[in-house]
Amino acid sequence: MNIRAAAAADRDAIWKIFHEVVAAADTYAIDPKISREEALAYWFGAGTRTYVAESQGRIVGTYILRPNQSGGGSHVANAGFMVVPEARGQGMGRAMGEHSLNEARRLGFRAMQFNFVVSTNQSAVRLWQELNFEIVGTLPGAFRHPEKGYVDVYVMYRFLSG
Numbered sequence: 649m650n651i652r653a654a655a656a657a658d659r660d661a662i663w664k665i666f667h668e669v670v671a672a673a674d675t676y677a678i679d680p681k682i683s684r685e686e687a688l689a690y691w692f693g694a695g696t697r698t699y700v701a702e703s704q705g706r707i708v709g710t711y712i713l714r715p716n717q718s719g720g721g722s723h724v725a726n727a728g729f730m731v732v733p734e735a736r737g738q739g740m741g742r743a744m745g746e747h748s749l750n751e752a753r754r755l756g757f758r759a760m761q762f763n764f765v766v767s768t769n770q771s772a773v774r775l776w777q778e779l780n781f782e783i784v785g786t787l788p789g790a791f792r793h794p795e796k797g798y799v800d801v802y803v804m805y806r807f808l809s810g
């Protein structure tokens with residue numbers, strides 16, 4: 649597997665992954681009907697670094713890294729991750745998570761925060777805990793899950809030293 653900065657030529661592959669993840673409506677608080685243009689504007693937004701993970705020449709995952717806030721909050725990174733359903737459970741998410749932590753350290757961030765981890769997204773919650781993120785807050789019923797109804801959302805955080 650190879651993780652690298654995304655190029656313009658990766659936009660189609662990224663949209664395909666993004667669309668599939670968002671259409672499922674069970675992990676991201678993003679309109680499942682978002683257009684390709686809006687999605688790519690978000691994923692390649694100003695101040696956002698965009699990466700892709702390739703396996704056997706195919707893009708199977710993508711992530712973004714950016715400051716979580718501006719000004720006095722800009723030393724805390726934020727990231728978002730997506731892996732194609734057929735490539736999940738094979739270590740792609742973990743590799744991208746570790747890559748993002750190294751990138752964040754390299755860029756001088758002091759901590760990383762995930763603002764909206766849906767509590768029913770067990771693979772994500774477990775993965776982030778394994779990467780030493782702590783649940784620092786719970787937002788009661790902050791996500792409307794398509795099957796489970798109103799479920800809690802976690803804010804997860806870790807320092808980057810060490």
Ligand SMILES: CC(C)(COP(=O)(O)OP(=O)(O)OC[C@H]1O[C@@H](n2cnc3c(N)ncnc32)[C@H](O)[C@@H]1OP(=O)(O)O)[C@@H](O)C(=O)NCCC(=O)NCCS
Pocket residue numbers: 669675728729730731732735736737738739740741742743762764765766769770771772774775778
């Ligand atoms: C969350 C996501 C990025 C994880 O990617 P992945 O490639 O499947 O993750 P990995 O294969 O690296 O698995 C890492 C860990 O996740 C957990 N995990 C993976 N599949 C799981 C499953 N079906 N059930 C529970 N935990 C699971 C395990 O803890 C695993 O650790 P291990 O390697 O020790 O077994 C991926 O599932 C995804 O894109 N989901 C949709 C979008 C999303 O939820 N993004 C994150 C929002 S916070």
